[in-house]
Amino acid sequence: xxxxxxxxxxxxxxxxxxxxxxxxxxxxxxxxxxxxxxxxxxxxxxxxxxxxxxxxxxxxxxxxxxxxxxxxxxxxxxxxxxxxxxxxxxxxxxxxxxxxxxxxxxxxxxxxxxxxxxxxxxxxxxxxxxxxxxxxxxxxxxxxxxxxxxxxxxxxxxxxxxxxxxxxxxxxxxxxxxxxxxxxxxxxxxxxxxxxxxx
Amino acid sequence: xxxxxxxxxxxxxxxxxxxxxxxxxxxxxxxxxxxxxxxxxxxxxxxxxxxxxxxxxxxxxxxxxxxxxxxxxxxxxxxxxxxxxxxxxxxxxxxxxxxxxxxxxxxxxxxxxxxxxxxxxxxxxxxxxxxxxxxxxxxxxxxxxxxxxxxxxxxxxxxxxxxxxxxxxxxxxxxxxxxxxxxxxxxxxxxxxxxxxxx
Amino acid sequence: xxxxxxxxxxxxxxxxxxxxxxxxxxxxxxxxxxxxxxxxxxxxxxxxxxxxxxxxxxxxxxxxxxxxxxxxxxxxxxxxxxxxxxxxxxxxxxxxxxxxxxxxxxxxxxxxxxxxxxxxxxxxxxxxxxxxxxxxxxxxxxxxxxxxxxxxxxxxxxxxxxxxxxxxxxxxxxxxxxxxxxxxxxxxxxxxxxxxxxx
Amino acid sequence: xxxxxxxxxxxxxxxxxxxxxxxxxxxxxxxxxxxxxxxxxxxxxxxxxxxxxxxxxxxxxxxxxxxxxxxxxxxxxxxxxxxxxxxxxxxxxxxxxxxxxxxxxxxxxxxxxxxxxxxxxxxxxxxxxxxxxxxxxxxxxxxxxxxxxxxxxxxxxxxxxxxxxxxxxxxxxxxxxxxxxxxxxxxxxxxxxxxxxxx
Numbered sequence: 001x002x003x004x005x006x007x008x009x010x011x012x013x014x015x016x017x018x019x020x021x022x023x024x025x026x027x028x029x030x031x032x033x034x035x036x037x038x039x040x041x042x043x044x045x046x047x048x049x050x051x052x053x054x055x056x057x058x059x060x061x062x063x064x065x066x067x068x069x070x071x072x073x074x075x076x077x078x079x080x081x082x083x084x085x086x087x088x089x090x091x092x093x094x095x096x097x098x099x100x101x102x103x104x105x106x107x108x109x110x111x112x113x114x115x116x117x118x119x120x121x122x123x124x125x126x127x128x129x130x131x132x133x134x135x136x137x138x139x140x141x142x143x144x145x146x147x148x149x150x151x152x153x154x155x156x157x158x159x160x161x162x163x164x165x166x167x168x169x170x171x172x173x174x175x176x177x178x179x180x181x182x183x184x185x186x187x188x189x190x191x192x193x194x195x196x197x198x199x
Numbered sequence: 200x201x202x203x204x205x206x207x208x209x210x211x212x213x214x215x216x217x218x219x220x221x222x223x224x225x226x227x228x229x230x231x232x233x234x235x236x237x238x239x240x241x242x243x244x245x246x247x248x249x250x251x252x253x254x255x256x257x258x259x260x261x262x263x264x265x266x267x268x269x270x271x272x273x274x275x276x277x278x279x280x281x282x283x284x285x286x287x288x289x290x291x292x293x294x295x296x297x298x299x300x301x302x303x304x305x306x307x308x309x310x311x312x313x314x315x316x317x318x319x320x321x322x323x324x325x326x327x328x329x330x331x332x333x334x335x336x337x338x339x340x341x342x343x344x345x346x347x348x349x350x351x352x353x354x355x356x357x358x359x360x361x362x363x364x365x366x367x368x369x370x371x372x373x374x375x376x377x378x379x380x381x382x383x384x385x386x387x388x389x390x391x392x393x394x395x396x397x398x
Numbered sequence: 399x400x401x402x403x404x405x406x407x408x409x410x411x412x413x414x415x416x417x418x419x420x421x422x423x424x425x426x427x428x429x430x431x432x433x434x435x436x437x438x439x440x441x442x443x444x445x446x447x448x449x450x451x452x453x454x455x456x457x458x459x460x461x462x463x464x465x466x467x468x469x470x471x472x473x474x475x476x477x478x479x480x481x482x483x484x485x486x487x488x489x490x491x492x493x494x495x496x497x498x499x500x501x502x503x504x505x506x507x508x509x510x511x512x513x514x515x516x517x518x519x520x521x522x523x524x525x526x527x528x529x530x531x532x533x534x535x536x537x538x539x540x541x542x543x544x545x546x547x548x549x550x551x552x553x554x555x556x557x558x559x560x561x562x563x564x565x566x567x568x569x570x571x572x573x574x575x576x577x578x579x580x581x582x583x584x585x586x587x588x589x590x591x592x593x594x595x596x597x
Numbered sequence: 598x599x600x601x602x603x604x605x606x607x608x609x610x611x612x613x614x615x616x617x618x619x620x621x622x623x624x625x626x627x628x629x630x631x632x633x634x635x636x637x638x639x640x641x642x643x644x645x646x647x648x649x650x651x652x653x654x655x656x657x658x659x660x661x662x663x664x665x666x667x668x669x670x671x672x673x674x675x676x677x678x679x680x681x682x683x684x685x686x687x688x689x690x691x692x693x694x695x696x697x698x699x700x701x702x703x704x705x706x707x708x709x710x711x712x713x714x715x716x717x718x719x720x721x722x723x724x725x726x727x728x729x730x731x732x733x734x735x736x737x738x739x740x741x742x743x744x745x746x747x748x749x750x751x752x753x754x755x756x757x758x759x760x761x762x763x764x765x766x767x768x769x770x771x772x773x774x775x776x777x778x779x780x781x782x783x784x785x786x787x788x789x790x791x792x793x794x795x796x
Contacts, residue, residue, distance in 0.1 A: 015211035031300035101628035214410035226492035230499035429698035
């Protein structure tokens with residue numbers, strides 16, 4: 001029951017973040033295609049962040065499926081993750097307004113980085129709880145997630161992208177989009193093995 | 200359980216979209232009926248989009264009732280549908296602000312079109328999963344939905360409406376309203392046969 | 399299950415309405431008590447609408463407890479009610495900005511009136527479904543709600559208040575506050591008899 | 598079931614409050630670090646309020662776990678608490694915009710104070726219901742919460758902080774942050790004894 005409430009609360013927050021982000025897309029003052037076209041960078045920034053939040057929602061879902069008990073550390077690690085996700089509409093809006101400037105691209109990468117770190121902390125908190133409960137013998141999630149190559153690669157790319165934004169922001173955008181593609185595939189490690197476990 | 204979470208998340212997003220849309224209805228600066236009356240096009244645009252979102256919520260509900268397992272394709276097809284629904288407040292606001300201009304009416308039709316296509320993709324993803332799981336023999340949803348005449352007609356009308364907006368936007372509005380009327384009746388095909396299945 | 403989803407969706411919409419309403423309370427430009435004090439009418443309007451929405455949430459809760467099956471009429475009657483509730487932040491903001499003008503007070507009364515009528519329609523839709531299902535013999539809700547004196551009185555007061563706003567808006571405010579007080583007590587008719595039914 | 602709906606509704610409202618608060622963080626007009634840096638006070642105010650709302654969500658969760666029946670008093674005490682929490686984005690935004698002024702800091706403390714009082718009232722309403730139901734013999738929550746030292750200390754600090762804001766707002770900020778630290782630890786009294794009860 002406690003897990004359900006954590007799940008429901010997280011879903012609620014992610015649903016709101018994903019939806020209010022589009023509030024930044026204010027319709028243009030005029031009614032021409034030309035004026036609408038000026039919103040293209042903002043729209044693309046919105047699309048990218050929407051995909052990222054969809055990925056987080058999806059993986060968060062798989063993650064919590066391995067959890068049986070929630071302790072204080074997991075609860076706060078989860079709120080910490082939601083905090084950085086809640087910052088994404090802000091960094092998205094800044095990046096969308098100044099697509100040619102390096103600073104907003106770097107800040108966007110920073111918000112993704114912090115969310116990725118927060119996700120890693122949440123994974124650790126869950127593993128710690130599972131080990132604690134089983135007297136150090138077993139963690140379902142640790143078995144499933146293995147070395148977490150994808151997580152480490154993502155963090156490296158966010159840092160690289162943020163730095164390369166000062167060469168040209170387009171490099172940063174390419175890298176951020178690449179990470180989204182990497183993650184678009186749901187975490188097969190977890191889902192496959194969960195399926196195996198069932199059969 | 201997984202289906203419930205998908206349902207709850209979708210409901211959350213639709214509930215937020217339907218509600219934040221009204222935030223575009225900013226009260227007028229003055230306090231006279233005259234100034235309030237200037238908001239009429241915006242209000243009518245809001246009413247139309249509210250009905251559309253209600254229809255999507257309703258049919259989405261019927262749709263998911265036929266689903267037993269969620270795979271990655273269904274999850275992303277669903278997020279894709281929610282994406283285009285989340286764009287509706289934006290296109291509604293633009294159309295409501297410029298009721299006599301063709302471009303906003305055409306864009307509104309475009310957002311409805313994309314939502315309709317996304318809905319069709321979701322239907323396909325569910326059918327594919329059901330066929331896959333049953334070894335290609337059976338899909339509950341495919342049996343229920345049949346040729347999906349209503350869906351195809353809607354898509355045709357959105358395209359027509361978007362094009363006719365450049366003759367006069369009022370034609371587009373009439374067509375968009377007509378689609379809403381067509382769909383206001385919940386998908387009896389599904390609900391009736393589900394009832395049959397129960398009895 | 400279907401009832402639960404209707405309940406959850408309605409709760410979501412009401413939770414969002416109740417919360418975004420406060421977004422209209424923009425902090426003043428300066429930092430003095432004087433500037434803050436200028437927001438008093440807006441704050442009081444917010445308090446009143448918050449109470450109204452709390453009442454609707456509460457009674458809606460009691461109402462749906464008597465429902466066992468949801469048909470299309472109930473679903474749309476419910477969406478119709480949520481529509482008028484979603485308009486309340488708009489009318490609240492207009493009234494809060496122009497506390498001395500009659501038009502915003504009258505419009506606020508109109509939005510309450512429409513919500514009350516929508517609530518009555520929802521009650522009728524539920525009773526009709528219950529009678530239909532039982533072959534016209536029995537409706538749990540009709541037995542509980544009786545003559546619905548409170549609902550009829552409220553509608554009469556909204557109309558009166560809206561009209562008296564043109565004498566002075568303060569009369570309207572007094573009447574709208576009076577209705578809130580009448581309803582603050584949850585619908586004891588329903589809750590008491592439900593309790594009786596259990597014992 | 599009734600408790601679940603109260604829980605779900607409260608979670609929804611808190612999730613929305615926590616998320617819309619960040620909407621106050623509007624991206625700066627320019628794209629420089631300098632302009633971004635000007636938002637630091639607003640960001641820190643947001644962080645503090647986010648933590649507070651996380652604490653309330655967390656403790657609210659523990660609180661409702663002791664509840665078995667919801668009466669009207671509990672429902673309205675809960676809505677009263679949510680009301681003051683919904684005011685927090687407003688006071689946060691004012692404080693974040695004027696970090697050197699005493700009035701916004703004092704008002705922020707006032708909103709925290711009212712939320713704390715509302716929480717205490719909710720605790721009392723739950724205890725009263727439990728005593729009433731057991732014929733005055735037993736209240737699970739009263740046994741768990743004991744003297745509620747932390748609650749009383751918090752209220753005292755909010756009042757002190759609000760007053761000291763007029764010496765310098767930084768004292769107020771230090772005190773408000775201190776209360777957050779005190780509460781960051783979930784209410785071990787309740788959770789521990791609940792655990793004991795299970796074993």
